[in-house]
Amino acid sequence: MSNVTLQQVRGYLTTQQWSLVSTPDAFIEVWRCQGEKGGELLLPTEQAIDKDFLLNESLRKLASIKDSVVSEIIREVRELTENLVSIRVAHRDVNDGSIPLEDGIALNANAKELISAAANAALERRPLYQGRPPALVSALLQSARLGQTTHGSYVIHVFCKDPPQNDQPMDFARVTTRVLGSALTGLKSALEKYEESGNTILFEEALTRGASANLCDAIAKFSGKDRARTVEISLSADAVDQLAPSPRTIIEFPPSHQPHLRVAAEYFRQTYTLLNETIIGVVERLDRRAEQDAGVVRVATTLSNGVQRSVSVQLGINEYPGAIHAHENKQLVRVSGNVIVTPRTASMVEPTGFRIYGNFELFE
Known part of the structure; x- marks a missing residue:
């Protein structure tokens, strides 16, 4: 199974300058890209009885056209059509692509806390979130998917998408991803300024951009039990219905930021x-x-x-x-x-x- 939908593949093709040129019947679509050698692709429609099999065949053809492999094409489709948050930790103890079991469990658990903090901030800016989350936040967390880990020190991926029955007027998953980018960028800037001045008032600006004690705690725990690993968080909002793909945001928190993250978390907790x-x-x-x-x-x-x-x-x-x-x-x-x-x-x-x-x- 491809783990991507026809709608996602159509959205991906659109962002890659493919266009739908004809629909010979109710079961097939013809797509063409002038920029690709042999750039013609047949896609099944939702009415096709064997659409899953045909979609996999289409992905194999697309991988051949792009001189790639199916798994890489699927990854690209998901990155462009879903809201992706990637968390990378770097240190010599994870260079082989493995991580101590205890730290790996904490990494996955705090990925959820990171998304939860951003989703709460998308609804209301607060220094600390406690108690039961709002229904919209809970629904987003339940629909989020943990992707396959990839090499590059140690990297996990979280795909955020709105639940199927979402009746909100906004794309909450996309909004959450963008608020997370704003919060991380604001927090990093505040940490760097605090490192120079030691003035905690600088964290107020980060608060207005979506940072919170919950966000600080999640980032700190990503760094491992000894707080020795660099944490790199990259994210991108889905590119469907946009004129161009959103630029990927990458924010890095080195080990030297760990003590300041604790100070920021205490500040947001009003300590x-x-x-x-x-x-x-x-x-x-x-x-x-x-x-x-x-x-x-x-x-x-x-x-x-x-x-x-x-x-x-x-x-x-x-x-x-x-x-x-x-x-x-x-x-x-x-x-x-x-x-x-x-x-x-x-x-x-x-x-x-x-x-x-x-x-x-x-x-x-």
């Missing part, structure tokens, strides 16, 4: 550190022991990444009285330092430059 952060806000709570002159204040503010939090700040004996005055008079305060954020808390480490703003001073 991160904002370096050299300056906050401005209202003192909403004071907390100190009776026998102490210093204490902790909580400042309601909006962080530089747009998140609204109440930040705990430890003030010394010289600053705390000013915080009391600001609290009683509802004045704004300003303080700088590194802010550690978790899902439940936000606190500033080694605060400096605490000051109180007057009624109009902030706008000067």
